[in-house]
Each structure stands twice: as structure tokens, then as C-alpha cells.
Amino acid sequence: MDLDSDEENVIDEDFYSFLNLPKEATKEEINNxxxxLSLMYHPDKHVEQAAKEKAEVxxxxxKRAYEVLSDPHRRAIYDSLGMKGLETEGWEIVQRTKTPAEIRAEYEQLAEERAERKKQQRTNPSGNITVSINATDLFNPYDDDLFDDEYEDDLLSKIPNIEVSSMQFTQSVDFPLTQKDTCTLAGSLQTQNGTGGGGVNLSWRHIFSHKSWAEVEMTAxxxxxxxxxxxxxxxKRFFWNGGTILQFTPDGIRPGIMSTLAMQIDKHSVGYITYHGGIRSLFSTxxxxxxxxxxxxFGIQVGVPHSHISLHYTRKMNQQELKLKMAIKVGTFGGIIEYGAEKKISKHSQLSFAVACGVPSGVKLKIRLTRASQVYSFPIHLCEEIMPAPVFYASIVPIVVYIVxxxxxxxxxxxxxxxKxxxxxxxxxxxxxxxxxKxxxxxxxxxxxSFNRIRNEEENKKGLVIVKAIYGKLIDTNAQGDTELSNEVIDVTVPVQCLVKDSKLVIYEHGKSELAGFFDPAxxxxxxxxxxxxxxxxxHEVTxxxxxxxxLPKTTHRTNVT
Incomplete structure (x- = not known):
């Protein structure tokens, strides 16, 4: 449950849950x-005035739930926007449209327009910060024996020298002009070994349709x-993207071209063919x-200055929100083996680390934190050669730090x-x-x-009898696996028994706090x-x-008690 916005913090009525119906309930199921519920709640079914008043509410x-769900127009609005839709814009649309499909289509259009207006009110900033760290002195220390002994050793000389070798910052903001036109302003700044530079990009993208768009970009x-x-x-199976670039230099204009053709091989597979020509020429598939x-x-690249073959594999462990990654790259530059993991640590954040062992690059530890549209990267160069110690520490230390x-x-x-x-x-x-x-x-x-009548009928035919039903925050910490109770629970034996019909009980996949006779205790x-x-x-027993x-009933719910 997302509790971030005040709008979402307000409890809304769930008519499907109240009537104990599936979302796709038929007209007959709604009537039944x-x-x-009318047999239990109709005021004429009760004699005492206090009971009549409660029954009337x-x-x-x-009646309100029935009127909404039994009317195709109102039901379509309720399914799309809930009670808010019925209370505001819903009636106006009902007067203009005839079918539930038309209602849904118009509400989707209105929702898209509202989302677009919200989008225009903000600039959608995104950025990337990369800080490269040289820590090779940890495992390849400076060798004093190569020089004269005229310098005396001191404590500071024994401390490994760890330095920031380079930094790069990029930031971009979007300025939606219309629903089909967006302007993007981006800037970058990088420095390495005391020297650096930067640039500014301004682009304008126009969307012609869901099948095509074009973009013009100026750089400085x-x-x-x-x-x-x-x-x-x-x-349906092929799409293309590409373009051309003109770079103006003191030596003249340097043209470049890039083109990618993609083909949908099957439901899960896509093939790419890419060509870059100009300052850097390469062909890859x-x-x-x-x-x-x-x-x-799997990829193959042939070009200048390097060519290589690469294979990447990712294992997705969705329940744990974890991804295990491995990659191998071999080419004219040498070879690299990389392995690592990516873990979702919150709703909008992912943390990943990877260890890269290569020749001649040595051993590197790559740490990356992604927070919404911001990316923070920290590549750490540990050793210029492949040695057991840096590989071991690069593999173990991130895990220990993550747990801590x-x-x-x-x-x-x-x-x-x-x-909070x-x-x-x-x-x-x-x-x-x-x-x-209340x-x-x-x-x-x-x-x-109704409870007494249904219970007696079920007892007489040895049918489904609810002995106890508890709803709320349960704590299953008993060593024997028994369910223990917190103080945020309610007894719902009566309403659950009343849902039994012909020795069967069916409760659909809604939040049960909206069921008749239930409320949310936690x-x-x-x-x-x-x-x-x-x-x-x-x-029998089930949680x-x-x-x-x-x-219910199910044989898997049986207990050892007879």
C-alpha cells in the first residue's frame, strides 16, 4: 500500500468487497x-427501533452498491475511478456517452490529459554522477626499495594512497511544450587527472505517432x-532508429552517421544490427x-580502435527483488570477466555492485546506486593485475557492508x-x-x-461450521507454527458463517476489511x-x-484434532 499522497490516504468504499463479488461478476451474481444482504439488513426484517435504525444505514x-454495480454506465466509471469518479465528472460523461467502452475510453483520455498537465508542471530532472577512485596502492604499494634511502620512513608514508582519478556529472531537464513536443536541456562536466571539460546539449523531439519520432540536437x-x-x-517485427551528426572543429566539419535495425525474433527475443560511421567506425550485431x-x-562488434565478442547473463529472482549478473568480453583490448548483483532496496532505489577482472585492466569494483532518475556510480580500481586478495575483498566487502x-x-x-x-x-x-x-x-x-439459522442448518447436516474466525494483524512466531494474535484483531466468526452457502464458503481476492461485518483493525x-x-x-484450520x-472446505486444512 502506497501511503505517500493524502488522496491515497483516504479510505474509499469497495462495493465488490462489500457484496463479496469478483470484479468480473455477472448481473445474476450481483442480484444474488x-x-x-437485503434479507439481513432490510429495516422491515427487524422489530426494535434501534435495530431498524442500524439496519436502515x-x-x-x-442498495447504493447494488445500484452502482448493476448499472453498466456507473459500474464502468466506478471501475475506472472509484467513488471519486461518480461524485464528480462521472454524471456529465454519462449524459454524453452510451456504452461502458465509450466511458472507459473517455476517462482514459481525461486521465491522460491530467497526467500531461501534471507533466508540464515539472521538468523531470535526471542525472548521473560518476566518481572513479584509484585504490591500486592497497594491493600494488609504492616500492621504496627502488630508490635511494635518503628519505626516512614515517607513519604517513605507510598509509595507502587512495585518490579520485576522475569525476563526471551529467544533468538534464525536460520542458514539455505540447503533448507531442518536448525540449530537453542537458549539461555535462568531467575532469581527469587535473584536466577537464564540459558541454551543453539542447534537443527538440517531435512525436508524429506511436510509430515514429524525430529529434534535432545542438551541442556546445x-x-x-x-x-x-x-x-x-x-x-510488427522490424523497427529502425538512427541519425547523422555534424561536428564543427578547427580542422573542418566532421560528419558521422549511426543506424540501428532491430527485429523481433520471437516473443522474448530481439536482434539488433548497428553501424556507426565517421570519427569512430564500428559494426555490431x-x-x-x-x-x-x-x-x-550476445554481441559481436568489429570496429576501430577495438573489436570484441561479449556475452551477458542475468538471473532474475523476482520474489527476492534480486538480480545476479555475469558477463564475459574478449577482444583486441584483452579480456574481462565481470560478475555482480543488483538489489532493490526501496520502492524507488536499486543498489548494485560488480567485480571486473581483466587483462590488462586488472581488478575493479563497481558500485552503483539508482534513486528514481538519479544514478550514482563509483568504479574503484583495486589492482593493475589479477590477484586473489583484491578479488576476494571486492567480492566479500560489499556484501558485508550491505548487510550492515x-x-x-x-x-x-x-x-x-x-x-509515520x-x-x-x-x-x-x-x-x-x-x-x-460502528x-x-x-x-x-x-x-x-441469519448466523443462528445457517449454523444450525450446517450442524444438522454435518456441513461447514465456523468455530472461530479472526481478522487483523496476526503474528505467526510460535515454535509449533501456531498462529498467535496481536491486539489489532477482531472476531469475525458471525459474518464469515453468514457467507456460507450449501456447505461452501467463497471469499474473493479483495481487501476483506470492506466485507459486511468487517472493519480494518490495523x-x-x-x-x-x-x-x-x-x-x-x-x-480444519487455515490462515x-x-x-x-x-x-472452503479443503482437505489440506485438516488438523490432527478429531
């Missing part, structure tokens, strides 16, 4: 759900330049295969941030939470008659539903996450 909510720094670039989808769990990239930083700083920080957001959400919804709790308690009172926390039930005089569907 409405009739089931819940019946009105049931190291001599002015002008380039033209373009992209075109040729067919590569094949990229990208599946859910693996990515392969994660456990000591990142996790406590994220936990504190989550607590949850507290903010509770404050924003304080009155609504009290109202929801509504749930009233619903359970009104369900008493806002912003991960919640579970724990059910103990009997079926054919045998005890499911909040947003997962459930179907």
Missing part, C-alpha cells in the same frame, strides 16, 4: 448478493555540433533474449517512515474508522438471526484472516493473507 449502503563544448535523429516502426526469470545478451547498512540504517529508517505514514493515514481517517467500526458491529448484531499493516472450522465432524481469495 444484493438479495442475500446498512441497507442503504447495500569541444566544438559545436548538430545532429538529426529519428525512430520508425517499419512493421547482438541478440537479446529477455524472459521472466532470465536475460541473455541494511540492518543498521535502512531497515530502521524504512520502519520509522512506514510508522500509517499514523498519518489513521489521523486522516480517524472519524471514518470510528464510523466503520457499522461493522451493527452489521454483526443484525446478522445474529490500518496500514499486513492483515490476515484466520479461520477454524468443522466439516463432517473433522477440525490467508488479506488480498487472497479463499474457498
Amino acid at each position: 448478493a444484493y438479495r442475500r 446498512l441497507f442503504n449502503k447495500t 563544448g569541444g566544438g559545436p555540433g548538430l545532429s538529426l535523429k529519428g525512430f520508425r516502426t517499419i512493421s 547482438s541478440v537479446v533474449r529477455d524472459t521472466e526469470n532470465n536475460r541473455y545478451n 547498512v541494511k540492518k543498521g540504517f535502512v531497515e530502521p529508517f524504512l520502519k520509522e517512515e512506514k510508522s 505514514k500509517v499514523e498519518k493515514q489513521k489521523q486522516n481517517n480517524f472519524n471514518k474508522l470510528i464510523e466503520k467500526r 457499522e461493522a458491529m451493527a452489521a454483526q448484531e443484525l446478522m445474529t438471526a 490500518l496500514g499493516e499486513d492483515k490476515m484472516l484466520h479461520i477454524i472450522y468443522n466439516y463432517r465432524d473433522q477440525s 490467508i493473507p488479506d488480498n487472497e481469495s479463499i474457498r
